[in-house]
Amino acid sequence: MLVWCAVLFVLGVMAFVDSVFNMGQIFRQVNSLMFMLISLALLIRTTTKARAAKLEKYQDRVFSLEQRVNSLEASQKQMSQY
Numbered sequence: 001m002l003v004w005c006a007v008l009f010v011l012g013v014m015a016f017v018d019s020v021f022n023m024g025q026i027f028r029q030v031n032s033l034m035f036m037l038i039s040l041a042l043l044i045r046t047t048t049k050a051r052a053a054k055l056e057k058y059q060d061r062v063f064s065l066e067q068r069v070n071s072l073e074a075s076q077k078q079m080s081q082y
Helices: 002-021 026-081
Strands: none
Touching (some): 002 026
16 A cells, blocks of 8 residues: 555656646646645554554563453462462
């Protein structure tokens, strides 16, 4: 997904540069600018979602490790009572 977002962004930049250097009509400039901005927004959204997923994975891992530590402490406490 990230690769496709980058490809869309590069195509949007190329379309914008083409419309500026060829003295295109205003509609072409606005169209290429909107294409570039939408692809940039998609790129940013994808990267933030990937980072959030990575953070969520780390949080789940920490939670499971805390549960394991708690269960080990409880079993150690039971063993020390005997």
